[in-house]
Amino acid sequence: MFTRSSSARRTPLLLAAAAMALVPLAACAPPQSDSTSAETDSGVKVDEATSAQDFGGMDKLVAAAKKEGELNTIALPPDWANYGNIISAFSDKYGIKVNSAQPDAASQDEINAANQQKGKSSAPDVFDLGQSVALANTAMFAPYQVTDFDQIPDEFKDPDGAWVNDYGGYMSIGYDSSKVSPITSVDDLLQPELKGKVALNGDPTQAGAAFSGVVMAALSQGGSADDVAPGVDFFAKLKDAGNFLPVDPTPATIESGQTPVVIDWDYLNAAETAKLPSWKVVVPENAAVAGYYFQAINKDAPHPAAARLWQEFLYSDEGQNLWLAGGARPVRADAMVEAGSIDQKAYDALPEVSGDPVIVSEDQAATATKYLQANWAKAIG
Structure with a gap:
């Protein structure tokens, strides 16, 4: 097992357009329905339910979610950790429409959207965030413990379920x-x-993949999770050498040859090997950095029952194996291996990693983020 690093994803080149799109959405979207103030059979408000038991069991949670009929997600690219198939599987299983907004946005954009669209039916119901963004915004999360909560190691979850590594x-x-x-x-x-030719997936002040890329570089240059300055210096050297390519990599840029070298999560790089057989993936032996993303429910979710059912699905064997099919390591992997419920073929196909991985703590992430905010733009600008 390992823990995860900072957060966001995906295509900062699209962030300006995404931010501009938020204003009309917030202005035009209708107000939330009455579902947020509804009560479960046990007398608990739906948006305050902390487990399926508060609904009277899974069947009644499913019924409440189906009644809402929709789920708003944000920043979930279909080719990121198999999210396209995960969304389809959830929608098909429960007959709930999934509104997937801004799939190429970053973690911070998720929080911005929730704040700007608060009280609207278009606000995000759920978040998928990197560490630094998640831990800076825990006041926005609704505590919820999924059915398999006890199978998730303590170090990968908030005790009340406000956030859980996924x-x-x-x-x-x-x-x-x-x-x-x-x-x-x-x-x-x-x-x-x-x-x-060398591309980094995102801006490390906003994106988890990029953040961890800087940590990886820091480790290789004698730095540490406590000192990412050598990592920033390394990227400055890459830029000075003319090697740094300021283009956010995507499957399209990889397959077209625009970004022939990409620093990114292994499950995203590994996914490209199926489309591009010449694509190789290496986890540097002297600089292994591990990281999980954080799952959370928006406390102001316009579809609170659907948001909770979504969490149940993601942490079920089905949901965890769907992430695994996308090359990502599910947080319940150890328990599923022991129970024999994991997709063993997909598990065995994960990229090899040698040496002890570096785990970025909450305090280290905060310190590193502060340093990056002060120095990253100067280094590569």
Whole structure:
């Protein structure tokens, strides 16, 4: 098991357009329905329910969620950790429409959207966040313990269920072996032949993948989770060498050859091997960084029952195996291996990792985020 690092994802090049889109959404969206003030059979308000038992069991939670009929998600790219199939499976199983907004947004955009659309029917019901963004916004989360809550190790959850780690992986370097020489270490990224070819997934002040990429670089340069300055310095060297490519990588940029070297989570890089057989993935031996994302319910969710059912689905064997099918490591993996309920073939296919992974703590993430906010733009600007 391992813990997870900071957060956001996905395509900062799209963030400006996404932010502009939020204003009309907030202005035009209708107010929430009465579902947030409804009560369960046990007399608990739906938006205050902390377990399926508060509804009278799973069947009644399902009924309440179906009555709401919709679930609002945000920042869930369909090709990220198999989210496309996860959303489809949930919708098909329960007959609930999933409104997937801004799939390429970052974690901070999720929080911004919730604040800007508070009280509207279009507000996000649930969050999928990186560590630094999640832990900075816990006041916005509704505590909820899924049925399998006890099978999630204590270090991967808030005791009351305000947030729970969901899926994770290791920071890695993916590269097209038909275009560049083999890469085995972070230092290899400084090779002259990689001019204009090394891309980082996101802005580390906002995105978890990018944050962990900087931590990985820091470890390789003698730094640590307590001192990410060497990582920032390394990216400054990459830029000065002309190797740093300021383009957010996507499956399209990888497959077109625009981003032949990508620093990203191993499950995202590994997913590309099915489409591009020449794509290789390496987790640097001297710089293994592990990280989970954080799952949470918006306390002001317009569809509070559907939000809670979504959590139940994600942490069920079915949901956990769907993340695994996308190359991500589900948080309940150990319990599922012991119970024999894990997809063993998919589990065995995960990228190999050697050495002890670095685990970024809450305090370390806060310190590193503060340093990045003060120094990242200067280093690569």
